[in-house]
Amino acid sequence: HNFTQGIVMGSSGSSERKNSDHREADATARGGGGSGQAVKLNVYEPRESKRYQNIPAFSIYHSGLEVHGTEYVFGGGGAGLSTGVFTQRPKYMPATAPWKYKESLELGRTRYSRQEVNRIVREMKRTWRNSDYDITGRNCNHFTDALSKALGCRSVPGWLNRAARVGNAVRSVVGGSKNDPKNNGNDKNSALADDGKLAEIKEASIMADIDIGKTGCLNAHTAHSLKALLDVKQPGFLQSDSDPQLLIVLPFKSAVKARGLVITGGEGESCPKTVKVFVNMPNLDFEEAEDTPPVAQFEISKAEKTQSFRLPAAKFNMVRWITIFVEDNHGA
Numbered sequence: 001h002n003f004t005q006g007i008v009m010g011s012s013g014s015s016e017r018k019n020s021d022h023r024e025a026d027a028t029a030r031g032g033g034g035s036g037q038a039v040k041l042n043v044y045e046p047r048e049s050k051r052y053q054n055i056p057a058f059s060i061y062h063s064g065l066e067v068h069g070t071e072y073v074f075g076g077g078g079a080g081l082s083t084g085v086f087t088q089r090p091k092y093m094p095a096t097a098p099w100k101y102k103e104s105l106e107l108g109r110t111r112y113s114r115q116e117v118n119r120i121v122r123e124m125k126r127t128w129r130n131s132d133y134d135i136t137g138r139n140c141n142h143f144t145d146a147l148s149k150a151l152g153c154r155s156v157p158g159w160l161n162r163a164a165r166v167g168n169a170v171r172s173v174v175g176g177s178k179n180d181p182k183n184n185g186n187d188k189n190s191a192l193a194d195d196g197k198l199a200e201i202k203e204a205s206i207m208a209d210i211d212i213g214k215t216g217c218l219n220a221h222t223a224h225s226l227k228a229l230l231d232v233k234q235p236g237f238l239q240s241d242s243d244p245q246l247l248i249v250l251p252f253k254s255a256v257k258a259r260g261l262v263i264t265g266g267e268g269e270s271c272p273k274t275v276k277v278f279v280n281m282p283n284l285d286f287e288e289a290e291d292t293p294p295v296a297q298f299e300i301s302k303a304e305k306t307q308s309f310r311l312p313a314a315k316f317n318m319v320r321w322i323t324i325f326v327e328d329n330h331g332a
Helices: 114-124 140-150 158-165 286-291
Strands: 004-010 037-046 062-067 070-074 085-088 099-110 216-218 246-256 260-265 274-279 296-299 306-310 319-326
Touching: 037 140, 062 099, 062 140, 070 114, 070 140, 114 140, 114 286, 140 158, 260 296, 286 319
Parallel strands: none
Antiparallel strands: 004 260, 037 062, 037 099, 062 070, 070 085, 216 246, 246 319, 260 306, 274 296, 274 319
C-alpha cells in the first residue's frame, strides 16, 4: 500500500487492468457516509460554452465515474473498438479536447475492492459497445448512472442529462480508441527484456521527449502523483493509493526509440516487484494489463535502490506511448 517508485526513461536515440455478481452494496456503503471507497461523479462542460451553457434546457455535460483512483467513461466513434468503455486520468482533459473539467460530486461509497470494480466494468463492457452510443438515448451520462448503481451508490443528478432528454442533437466528441494491436508489438512470444545494466541511459535520456501534459497514472496517491515524479525542478516520488498496483501512461511528443528503463524503487517491502511494459497501448485498464502479454517484463530486486534494464530494440523502435504496469511489490 505504501508504495514508492521513481521512473526514468532512457534511449540510445530519438526519432517518435471473470464476471462478477452485481450484488447491491451494503446499505452502509450508500450515501455520503459509512465506510468504503468514495465514488465520485466527475462533470465536464464544453470548453466553448458562452452561447448555450447558461440556458438550462441546453446545458450540455460529459461525465465519468471515479473510484479507486480510476475514472471510467463511455463514448462512441472509436475505430476498431467493440466496447465504448475506457479509463482515463481523473478530472483531466487535454487542452485540445472540447470539454473542460467543471466539478465533482460524491455519489456514495462502495465496499467493492478495485479488483471487484474492474470485474464489474469488464462485464459492462460487453453491453456498452461504442457502436451503441447514442447522444440522446445511451450516452456517457447514462453509463455513469448505470455504473454508480452497480456499485451500490446513488443515481446521477437529473440536470446532468437534461439536454439528452429534450433531444438536443449534440455530436459526441468523447471516446478513446486503443491503437491497433497490430502496431503495438504485442504477441504471446514477445521477447522479455534482459536484466543487464544499461550504462548509457543517463547520457541519452528521452525524458525531455515525454509530453508531460498528457501523462497519466491510475491508482496514484493524491499527494505523490506522477506529476510530482516528473517535476524536473523539484522531483518527488510516485506512490500508489488503495493497493500496490500502478498503471503509468507516458506519451511522447514524437516517435522515439526507447532502449532502456531506469527504476528507483521504495525501500524494503514497498519496493516494486513485477513491472510490465506495453507499447502504443495508452487506454489499457488494470484487468487488461493483467491479461495482455507485455512487450517487456522485469523483476525488481529490493536489494538495490536504483536498477537499469534493457528494452528489446526491435519492439521499441517507433514508440509514441509507453504504458508501465506495476503489478505488485515485495509485500507491503
